[in-house]
Amino acid sequence: MRRPCLDSSPRTLSTPSPGLILPSKSSSLSSPALSSNGHETHSSSSSSAHAETVAVVHSQPGTHTRSRQSKTHHHALVDLLPDLTFLQIFSHLPTNQLCRCARVCRRWYNLAWDPRLWSTVRLTGELLHADRAIRVLTHRLCQDTPNVCLTLETVVVNGCKRLTDRGLHVLAQCCPELRRLEVAGCYNISNDAVFEVVSRCPGLEHLNLSGCSKVTCISLTQEASLQLSPLHGQQISIHYLDMTDCFSLEDEGLRTIASHCPRLTHLYLRRCIRLTDEALRHLALHCPSIKELSLSDCRLVGDFGLREVARLEGCLRYLSVAHCTRITDVGMRYVARYCPRLRYLNARGCEGLTDHGMSHLARSCPKLKSLDVGKCPLVSDSGLEQLAMYCQGLRRMSLRACESVTGRGLKALAANCCELQLLNVQDCEVSPEALRFVRRHCRRCVIEHTNPAFY
Numbered sequence: 329m330r331r332p333c334l335d336s337s338p339r340t341l342s343t344p345s346p347g348l349i350l351p352s353k354s355s356s357l358s359s360p361a362l363s364s365n366g367h368e369t370h371s372s373s374s375s376s377a378h379a380e381t382v383a384v385v386h387s388q389p390g391t392h393t394r395s396r397q398s399k400t401h402h403h404a405l406v407d408l409l410p411d412l413t414f415l416q417i418f419s420h421l422p423t424n425q426l427c428r429c430a431r432v433c434r435r436w437y438n439l440a441w442d443p444r445l446w447s448t449v450r451l452t453g454e455l456l457h458a459d460r461a462i463r464v465l466t467h468r469l470c471q472d473t474p475n476v477c478l479t480l481e482t483v484v485v486n487g488c489k490r491l492t493d494r495g496l497h498v499l500a501q502c503c504p505e506l507r508r509l510e511v512a513g514c515y516n517i518s519n520d521a522v523f524e525v526v527s528r529c530p531g532l533e534h535l536n537l538s539g540c541s542k543v544t545c546i547s548l549t550q551e552a553s554l555q556l557s558p559l560h561g562q563q564i565s566i567h568y569l570d571m572t573d574c575f576s577l578e579d580e581g582l583r584t585i586a587s588h589c590p591r592l593t594h595l596y597l598r599r600c601i602r603l604t605d606e607a608l609r610h611l612a613l614h615c616p617s618i619k620e621l622s623l624s625d626c627r628l629v630g631d632f633g634l635r636e637v638a639r640l641e642g643c644l645r646y647l648s649v650a651h652c653t654r655i656t657d658v659g660m661r662y663v664a665r666y667c668p669r670l671r672y673l674n675a676r677g678c679e680g681l682t683d684h685g686m687s688h689l690a691r692s693c694p695k696l697k698s699l700d701v702g703k704c705p706l707v708s709d710s711g712l713e714q715l716a717m718y719c720q721g722l723r724r725m726s727l728r729a730c731e732s733v734t735g736r737g738l739k740a741l742a743a744n745c746c747e748l749q750l751l752n753v754q755d756c757e758v759s760p761e762a763l764r765f766v767r768r769h770c771r772r773c774v775i776e777h778t779n780p781a782f783y
Contacts, residue, residue, distance in 0.1 A: 407435075414439045423450050423465075441468065448482040458491035458514075459498075466502040475502065482508040486536070489514060493521035500528040508534040512570070518542045523549045526564050533565055538572035538596070545581035547588050564589045572598040572622075579607040586614040596622040598648075605633035612639035620646035624674065627653060634659030638666040648674035650700070656680030657688070664692035671695060676702040676726065686711030690718040697721060702728035702752065712737030716744040726752040728776075735762025742769040752776040 418426060418440060430440035446469055451461055462485075469477040480503045485491050491514040499506065500521075506529040511517055517540045526532055527549045537543050548564065566589045571577055577600045586592075592615045597603060603626050611618065618640050623629050629652045637647065644667045649655055655678045663670065664685075670693045675681055681704045689696070690711075696719045701707050707730050715722065722745045727733050733756050741748065748770040753763070760782040763775055775782075 411439060415442060415445065418442075418445055423448075443469070443472065443479045446477075446479050448484070449480060450484040451488055452486065454487060454489050456488050456490065458485055458488035459495035462491075462495045463498050466498055470502055477503050478505050481505055484508075484510040485514060486510050486512040487514075489516070492516045493518055496521035496525055500524040504529055505531060507531055510534075510536040511540060512536050513539040515539060515541050519545055523547055526566070527551075531565060534568040535566050536568075536570040537574060538570045538598075539574075540571075541573065541575050543571070543574050544576045544578065545584045547584050563591075565591055567591055568594040570594075570596040571600060572596050574600055575602070578602045579604055579610075582607040583610040586610040590614050591617065593617050594620045596620075597626060598622050598624045600626055601628070604628045605630055605636065608633040608636040612636045616640065617643055619643055622646075622648040623652060624648045624650040625652075627651065630654030631656055631659030631662075635662045638662040641666050642669055644670060646670075646672040648672075649678060650674045651677040653677065653679060657682055657685035660685040661688045664688040668692055669695060672698045674700040675704065676700045676728075678704055679706070682706040683708055683711035683714070687714045690714040694718050695721065698724040700724075700726040702726045702730065705729075705731045708732035709734055709737030709740070713740045716740040720744050721747055723747050724750040726750075727756055728752045729755040731757070733758065735759050735765070738762045739765050742766040742773075746770060748773045750774050750776070754778045 414436070418429060421429065426440055426445065430437045449465060451458055462483075466477055466480075469480060483499060483503070483506065485495075488511075491511060493516070496511070496517060499509070506525070509525060509529075509532060517537070519542070522535075522537070522543055523546075526535075526546060535546075546564070546566070546569070569585070569589065569592060574597075577597070579602075582597075582600075582603060587610070595611070595615070595618055603623075605628070608623075608629065611621075621637065621640075621644065623633075623637075626649075629649065631654065634649070634655060637644070644663075647663065647667070647670060655675070657680065660675070660678075660681060663673075665688070673689070673693075673696065678701075681701060683706070686701070686707055689699075691714070696715075699715070699719075699722065701711075707727070709732070712727075712733065713736075717740075722741070725741065725745075725748065733753070735758050738751075738753065738758055739762060741751075742765055746769065748766075749772055751766060751770075751773055754776055755778055758777075758779065760779055763777060763779065763782045766773060766775060
């Protein structure tokens with residue numbers, strides 16, 4: 329949660345109204361949760377992290393205890409702290425704990441609902457009734473500015489499986505200043521809710537939909553498109569988009585995403601198994617600023633697709649094509665030729681990659697920092713020697729299960745790549761003597777191996 333900017337000037341507090349707080353028992357260490365019928369349930373401390381954060385409307389603290397408090401004249405030492413100190417402390421609390429603090433007393437209630445503390449909301453737990461939590465939170469945060477919350481910029485609801493389109497519709501209607509939304513693992517979310525959010529939140533830049541298997545596309549709603557000119561009707565400001573495990577995403581959906589999100593710089597499409605090479609053509613055509621692209625386990629992507637990816641040219645820094653078994657040296661040659669600023673490449677399981685492809689990468693991408701060619705049986709010592717000669721700034725290297733790699737290739741790497749920090753040679757036939765050579769020349773290198781003779 330972003331730390332708010334707190335000034336020392338006094339703030340006029342309005343008369344507190346019923347707010348969102350979390351019921352708890354002082355004798356219990358577990359966090360309360362709500363069942364589907366709205367009643368509290370208590371889990372053990374090991375599972376409380378998954379079931380905490382529940383939104384419940386209560387009366388303002390002190391309303392029913394005034395007569396009892398009037399008999400007590402002593403004050404706790406914590407009450408002597410100034411408001412600014414309280415706000416600094418509260419700024420480090422997660423959403424559920426901040427709601428708990430609002431129950432303590434009238435002063436804490438007012439401080440806990442200071443708008444400066446509510447730029448971020450994080451809700452967690454599979455049992456959490458996320459729709460209701462969002463509805464109650466936004467209602468409380470909209471009290472000073474009716475029907476709209478201008479302070480909330482980040483909402484993280486990862487793993488809340490009970491979140492539905494209703495919850496996202498509330499966010500879209502009440503939080504026009506939303507900049508970041510994460511709903512990973514919320515598989516009940518559909519296209520309609522996503523369209524509503526991106527249409528009503530024009531400043532949205534970061535969107536994580538990983539595991540939302542019903543989402544097949546991202547676009548403006550029809551009503552929002554009609555209100556904009558044709559020139560600006562496709563301008564969604566999203567820069568970061570994660571659609572990992574969105575199994576229903578197909579080429580047409582990615583074409584729509586590319587045409588509506590031309591500002592994309594980070595795109596993750598891991599295990600979007602229906603995508604083909606044709607989809608990548610639209611990415612290169614509409615999203616020329618992509619710096620990071622993951623196509624891991626997109627098994628229908630091959631050399632033609634990498635040729636389209638290479639059209640991103642100088643922008644591309646991060647590329648993952650792990651387990652894309654149709655990729656060979658041909659596609660890798662396109663990437664090496666047109667993406668000279670590549671820093672990270674994951675080609676694990678690309679069994680068509682050979683020493684020729686490694687040579688192209690080494691000669692054309694001298695700024696490589698991290699390379700994974702594990703389970704590429706045709707990569708041998710010759711490819712490693714080329715890599716050691718031209719990519720001396722290499723820091724992370726994975727050769728796991730590369731059957732053709734021996735100690736000769738490792739010695740070449742160690743002698744030339746002095747900045748090496750991680751080397752994975754698990755399931756490789758390398759001698760303990762070669763591993764000791766690596767350790768002598770790269771003292772900061774962590775060696776992951778399966779050789780019992782090396783210690």
